[in-house]
Amino acid sequence: MKKSLFTLLTIFFAFGFSSAQEDGLKLAKNAGKALTSYNIDPSGNAAKLGEAKEKIEQALKTPEAQALGTAWMTKGDVYNTLLQKDLARRMIDPKAALTGDNDALVAFDAYKKVYELSVKKYEKADAVKGISEVQPYLINIGVSKYEAKEFDKAFLSFKASVESHDILKENAQKSFLDDPKQLEDQIYFTGLIASLANRCTDAVFFYEKLYKTSTTNPAVYEGLYNCKIQLADEAGAATVLAEGRKKFPEDPALLFAEINAYLKAGKLAELTDRLEQALKQEPDNVGLYVTLGNVYDNLYQGALKEKNNAKAGEYFEMAKLNYSKGLLKNPDHLDANYSLGALYFNKAAIRTQDMNALPEDFSSAGLKKMEVIKNEVIALFDLALPYFQKAESVDPNDMNTLIALNEIYARKDDEVLSPAIKTRLDLVKGGGKNASSYFKKN
Helix, strand or coil, X not given: CHHHHHHHHHHHHHHHHHHHHHHHHHHHHHXXXXXXXXXXXXXXXXXXXXXXXXXXXHHCCCHHHHCCHXXXXXXXXXXXXXXXXXXXXXXXXXXXXXXXCCHHHHHHHHHHHHHHHCCCHHHHHHHHHHHHHHHHHHHHHHHHHHHCCCHXXXXXXXXXXXXXXXXXXXXXXXXXXXXXXXXHHHHHXXXXXXXXXXXXXXXXXXXXXXXXXXXXXXXXXXXXXXXXXXXXXXXXXXXXXXXXHHHCCCCHHHHHHHHHHHHHHCCHHHHHHHHXXXXXXXXXXXXXXXXXXXXXXXXXXXXXXXXXXXXXXXXXXXXXXXXXXHHHHCCCCHHHHHHHHHHHHHHHHHHHHHHHCCCCCXXXXXXXXXXXXXXXXHHHHHHHHHHHHXXXXXXXXXXXHHXXXXXXXXXXXXXXXXXXXXXXXXXXXXXXXXXXXXXXXX
16 A cells, blocks of 8 residues: 555646646746737737746746747747846837836847757757847946946846957857957956945956967056955965056056055065155145155164164154145145154154163263153254144044153143143044044134
8 A cells, every 4th residue: 555655646746746737838838829919919919928937037037948049039039028128118208117127138148058058050050149239228227227336236237248259259140349459348347346336356367368469558567466465365466466567658557466465565665765756746645755755764763773863863853744745735634743753752762761761870971861852853853743732633533643742742741732632532432433633724
């Protein structure tokens, strides 16, 4: 009895599978018939297009239809027809919305499937014809998705446009991207949009298509470098950047990429030339003056540690010069004001350490020596103060500025400003905000 029941269930299962198979093929066939009816009389059989779409989608949920090139061909034709219907509506009303999200992409994917599955020459030819029809719309819809900041969707559309070009060329057909410059631009923008969509692996694929052909577009090197950095391929990134800098020595984006790479690696000595070059290209860029000042500031501190006082003095003056140049361009620049104040402040801190390191000597000469250094420290604090005050007037909640002001006024035993600045600093440390600046902006 158990054996008979098992046999009966097996028969039912086989019958059910056979029915599902038949249904999948039948649905695909009926979808094709509905589409034909629509094409014969679009006005009288308007509902047939929706019916064709529904049936082909149901059919392609079954394995047997998925293996059938004609089913995919029907899907491509259905979505291509839906797209053409939308475009016809737009000829009357340019603002009319597309009924699908990207019917051109759906149609292309279906035609591409036919192209891969087809064994008969005419089937492949039909697929190529469909791809040729949807290619320009892949580009147009990709642009609209990019403008809407739907970068992932834009990438898929642009990627399909490049793939369609390759298929069309394999079959000696005309492509919307036959112009070499237009094709190069399309490949570049496909890589760029992939990177905007956080798909750096895909971006590298398209950037490298151009990189390997010795492109004259420096942005390809910049994009490829940035993506390789994001993918933790530092050696590959360094190679691309070096080649890009050699090939396009005046390109600002590659120059700044190199500057950032050197900053990250701490290659300060190599940075000064690059920053000077950048300033020739962007002489009003205050941030560059501040960065160059910071480089010299770090070199100054390094020379002090090495007891090279002569070099330390040179670097100090170069740091001061570049911070000052930045302030000439923009007197209200927060970082330039803070950095110049910090340059004097840190020098005062070093002299304070020198004073503390003096041996106990209460003789007239010893006390005089201490007094000289103490006065020098106060003088340096006085030089730093105007820049910190200006920085506070620009941003009354900048923590570093308030810490420096608090330290200076405490050292100067200022009974008015010391507690006032400490109160403002404590407020910021506690997560609060000062409503206005203490040192009013000039």
